[in-house]
Each structure stands twice: as structure tokens, then as C-alpha cells.
Amino acid sequence: MSVAVFLELVEMKAKTASVLPFLIGLCYSWYHYGTIHIGYVVIYFVAMFIFNMAVDILDNYNDYHNAKEGHDYREKTNIIGRENISLRLIFGLMVTMIVISAFIGIALAFIVGWPLLWMGLFCYLVGIFYSSGPRPLSSLPVGEFFSGITMGFMISLICVYINTFEAFQWNFSDIFGIVVIALPNTMWIANLMLANNTCDKEEDEKNERYTLVHYIGKTNALRLFVGMNGIALVAILASFLLGLAPWTVLLSFLALPFIYGQVKLFLQKQVKSQTFPCAVKILAVGSIVQVITYALGIGMI
Numbered sequence: 039m040s041v042a043v044f045l046e047l048v049e050m051k052a053k054t055a056s057v058l059p060f061l062i063g064l065c066y067s068w069y070h071y072g073t074i075h076i077g078y079v080v081i082y083f084v085a086m087f088i089f090n091m092a093v094d095i096l097d098n099y100n101d102y103h104n105a106k107e108g109h110d111y112r113e114k115t116n117i118i119g120r121e122n123i124s125l126r127l128i129f130g131l132m133v134t135m136i137v138i139s140a141f142i143g144i145a146l147a148f149i150v151g152w153p154l155l156w157m158g159l160f161c162y163l164v165g166i167f168y169s170s171g172p173r174p175l176s177s178l179p180v181g182e183f184f185s186g187i188t189m190g191f192m193i194s195l196i197c198v199y200i201n202t203f204e205a206f207q208w209n210f211s212d213i214f215g216i217v218v219i220a221l222p223n224t225m226w227i228a229n230l231m232l233a234n235n236t237c238d239k240e241e242d243e244k245n246e247r248y249t250l251v252h253y254i255g256k257t258n259a260l261r262l263f264v265g266m267n268g269i270a271l272v273a274i275l276a277s278f279l280l281g282l283a284p285w286t287v288l289l290s291f292l293a294l295p296f297i298y299g300q301v302k303l304f305l306q307k308q309v310k311s312q313t314f315p316c317a318v319k320i321l322a323v324g325s326i327v328q329v330i331t332y333a334l335g336i337g338m339i
Contacts (some may be wrong), residue, residue, distance in 0.1 A: 164184050
């Protein structure tokens with residue numbers, strides 16, 4: 039397997055969906071709590087990244103097996119069939135990654151506390167059953183919810199917990215603060231799946247995948263896409279007004295013209311190869327700008 043094929047198999051281009059929630063959690067830990075456990079958080083990042091790659095391999099593996107006859111998805115679209123990759127190799131690689139990341143996570147839980155184990159278990163269950171089982175989460179109308187919550191919120195929550203485990207309080211105030219700070223990523227990550235499912239509506243239905251778009255229709259899916267982008271931007275404003283982020287996060291609104299342009303382009307047509315990247319660009323640009331402007335404010339303190 040070549041490096042290029044491996045990077046596509048693990049969907050490396052989409053890794054902003056896990057890295058940026060981690061970075062915003064890191065910023066919030068320092069700004070709000072004034073503490074970072076750099077060693078522990080690096081270990082967590084490694085485990086998180088390995089598992090994220092394993093989940094993407096699992097998604098491709100299950101999509102290959104579950105593809106229905108009558109069209110060329112398995113042979114021409116799915117990377118495993120297209121590149122004729124050994125299924126035994128894929129399975130072995132996937133299991134190895136899951137075991138390694140789980141071992142790292144359990145070892146870290148011994149140090150920072152068992153809440154990490156339960157949060158990690160939730161993420162692992164969602165990641166595995168996202169594309170596995172008789173009714174995968176990705177084929178149900180709850181896929182957007184679980185992808186947004188797990189990657190947008192849980193990654194940030196775990197990051198903050200690891201950095202502050204000695205003093206972290208499981209109360210409404212602390213959790214609400216992380217919800218607000220993680221809400222932009224939560225919305226933009228959920229929108230990735232919504233955009234993907236909007237583009238793939240007909241193909242998904244051929245594969246008997248009845249996603250949220252199947253039930254609400256493309257028109258309402260596009261309205262939801264716009265609405266979640268709006269919520270993401272309102273959350274950035276709220277993070278400053280509530281004292282959860284420095285004033286510099288308001289500079290994130292400099293990205294508003296770009297986000298508006300990408301939303302407008304996606305609304306015009308929903309073609310996977312042409313306009314799905316709009317959702318990817320919104321996530322990348324919006325989240326990167328949020329992290330940079332947040333970090334800029336921390337540097338000015």
C-alpha cells in the first residue's frame with residue numbers, strides 16, 4: 039500500500055475535524071483554568087489521532103462490504119475496491135490501531151481518573167458503531183448528531199478534563215462553558231455529514247442508507263445547513279460575551295465573507311465532487327480562525 043493510498047484510506051484530509059476541537063480545548067484550558075498538562079495531553083492526542091484513523095478505515099471497510107449490487111460503488115468509488123487493497127491487511131491494520139489507542143487511553147485513565155475511561159468508552163462505541171452493525175449510526179437520521187457531539191464536543195471536553203483533572207468540577211457552569219466554546223466545531227462537523235448525505239441522497243438510498251436527508255428532504259437539509267452555520271457564529275460571539283474567550287475571538291468574523299460564499303455555493307448545487315468541499319472549507323477556515331484568534335488573545339494576556 040502506497041503512502042498516498044494509506045492517507046486516503048484514513049481520510050487524512052478530514053483530520054481537521056479532530057485536531058481543531060483538540061486545539062480549542064487546549065486554548066480554553068489555559069485561558070479559563072490556567073493549566074495545561076502537556077505530557078498527558080500529548081499522549082491523549084496520539085491516542086485520539088490513531089483511533090480517528092482506525093474509525094475512518096472501519097468506515098471504508100464497512101462501506102465496501104455493505105455496498106449493494108447494481109452499481110459500481112464497490113469497484114470505482116470505495117478506495118478498498120478501487121485500489122484492490124487486501125481485506126486481511128485492512129482488518130489487521132484497523133484492529134491494531136484500535137487496540138493501541140485503547141491501551142494508551144486506559145493507561146492515561148489510571149493517572150487522570152476514571153471519568154476519562156467513561157468518556158473514552160462513549161467515543162469508542164460511537165466510532166465503532168458509526169458504520170458497523172445491522173443499522174450503523176451513519177445510515178440513520180442521528181448520524182449528524184453523533185458525529186458533531188463526539189468529535190466537536192467530546193474531544194474538547196476530554197482535552198479540558200485531562201488538563202484540569204485535579205480541579206475539574208462536573209457542574210453545569212463548567213460543562214456549559216465547554217459546550218459554548220466547542221459549539222462552532224460541533225455545528226461545522228455535523229454539517230460535514232449533512233452536506234455529504236445531501237450530496238449522496240440518491241446513492242445512499244440505493245444502498246438502503248436512510249439518513250436525515252432522506253426524511254427531511256434536500257430543501258430542509260439545506261435550511262438546516264445554513265442554520266447550523268449561523269449557530270456556530272453566534273456561539274463564537276457568545277463565548278466572548280460570557281467571558282469564556284478573549285475579545286480577539288471576535289476577529290473570527292473576518293472569515294464571515296468566506297463562509298457566506300461557501301454556503302451560497304453549496305446552496306446552488308449539491309454535487310459531491312464539486313460542492314461537498316464547501317463544508318470542508320468552512321470547517322477548516324472557521325475552526326482555524328477561531329483557534330488562531332483565541333490563541334492570539336491568550337498571548338496578549
